[in-house]
Amino acid sequence: MDNRIILPLLCAASAVAFAATPSSHNEKPIAVKHNAAAMAAPIVTTFDITRPREDADKLKFTLSVKNNTTKMLELRFPDGQTHDFVVKDFAGKEVWRWSQGRMFTSGKGETAFEESWDTNGQHGAFTAVAILRSNNYPVETSVQFMLP
Numbered sequence: 001m002d003n004r005i006i007l008p009l010l011c012a013a014s015a016v017a018f019a020a021t022p023s024s025h026n027e028k029p030i031a032v033k034h035n036a037a038a039m040a041a042p043i044v045t046t047f048d049i050t051r052p053r054e055d056a057d058k059l060k061f062t063l064s065v066k067n068n069t070t071k072m073l074e075l076r077f078p079d080g081q082t083h084d085f086v087v088k089d090f091a092g093k094e095v096w097r098w099s100q101g102r103m104f105t106s107g108k109g110e111t112a113f114e115e116s117w118d119t120n121g122q123h124g125a126f127t128a129v130a131i132l133r134s135n136n137y138p139v140e141t142s143v144q145f146m147l148p
Contacts, residue, residue, distance in 0.1 A: 027052050027060065043075075043137045044068045047130045049145055057119050061085045061098075063130040064112045065139070075134040080104035083113040086129040095122070123147050 027050035048062040063083055067073050081104040087096040098115045113130075125146055132139035 042069050042073055043139060045139050045141055047141045047143050049128055057121060059117050062112060062114045076136050077133055078135055081133050084131040085115050087117060088127045090125040
């Protein structure tokens with residue numbers, strides 16, 4: 001099934017909301033990566049990692065996707081999966097993948113994707129990878145972070 005998301009032009013108010021990080025006062029920022037190198041690209045992303053203050057063993061990943069053009073863009077997701085998040089340890093070994101064991105049948109009309117990872121008390125250096133699984137505007141971005 002070919003699923004699609006239409007990214008409309010963003011008004012000034014939504015652009016300001018897009019730039020605000022983190023979105024809640026109950027979350028502690030861990031890492032943020034803005035896709036500044038691709039400012040001329042049609043799709044611009046921000047990848048945020050925050051830790052809810054009430055749960056020290058969880059991290060929240062947010063991949064925000066912005067239409068950087070003056071026209072409508074259609075993102076195509078041929079298998080229904082719109083995004084994915086992966087965490088790798090310092091050696092590059094995958095320790096968690098959000099999509100593991102999930103099935104995908106249809107997409108949503110969202111432009112920000114949020115998922116949580118239960119760290120189970122792990123410590124050390126990690127790399128988180130956010131993936132927009134569009135076949136016409138694919139994005140993969142990563143950010144390194146430490147868990148004390």
